[in-house]
Amino acid sequence: MTIFIERVGPLATVQDLGRDGWFDSGVGHSGAADRASLRLANRLVGNPEDFAAIEVLLGGLVLHADTHVTVAVTGAPAAAYLDNMPVGHASVLEIDPGVTLRLDYARSGLRSYVAVRGGIDVPKILGSRSRDTLSGIGPEPLRPGSRLPIGPAPRTLPTVELAPTTDYPDLLTVTALLGPRDDWFTDADALFRGHWVVSVDTDRVGARLDRVDGPPLSRASAAELPTEGVALGSVQVPPSGQPIVFLADHPITGGYPVVAVVLDADVDRIAQARPGQRLRFLRAVS
Structure with missing residues (x-):
């Protein structure tokens, strides 16, 4: 089971909740910049909160999968589309094989999170799948043509279908x-x-x-x-x-x-x- 990246905006990286226990070796924690949004995306698709997802700067991401996937988009409210059909933010999306998920550029906020049931299953480095942009540790930033393996679905199930959106005040x-x-x-x-x-x-x-x-x-x-x-x-x-x-x-x-x-x-x-x-x-x- 694989996600195929067709297009990225300014930056898209794989992030989980970071790597603990390496400060004494000079390695920072890293992980999602907005941890609450990552946790919410994972809860929406029935994952444990620490599963890896895609952190998207501003928007501009387009992807599809080779199998049916359950996905949620949280964080900065980038308008989302399945092919050309608009879909809800912070909601559970069921995507058939070959159907594209497209994120426009967010109207407010800075970072959106795309979680898939089963998580992004790239190899762990020092206990985390996160990309640390300062040290260069972790999977490379996504680019057109990147392929991301999807992990096995967890035993847990989604408990909500829609979550309140976050307000970004002036x-x-x-x-x-x-x-x-x-x-x-x-x-x-x-x-x-x-x-x-x-x-x-x-x-x-x-x-x-x-x-x-x-x-x-x-x-x-x-x-x-x-x-x-x-x-x-x-x-x-x-x-x-x-x-x-x-x-x-x-x-x-x-x-x-x-x-x-x-x-x-x-x-x-x-x-x-x-x-x-x-x-x-x-x-x-x-």
């Missing part, structure tokens, strides 16, 4: 816990005043932010910070003063101070923020 509000290096700034609370906008320099490694209004994030000194570990959601601030929120493929160490860390529940939302998205931070109470 102003994204996320919560962050100040520190651990907030003392490296003259006014670390400036992060929580005014608004930011996601720059064009955003990918699976991180989302760079530009200031819209409010005070700058200024360093208290020009001293060098020793390299130290950084976590998913870390808000690292280079000398430019433009914060970078680390996402799925972030480096495991960094040499710039981390002013705050976005709460885990909000990391998926930043992963769906496209360039031009306005954002503000709320301070979490520790």
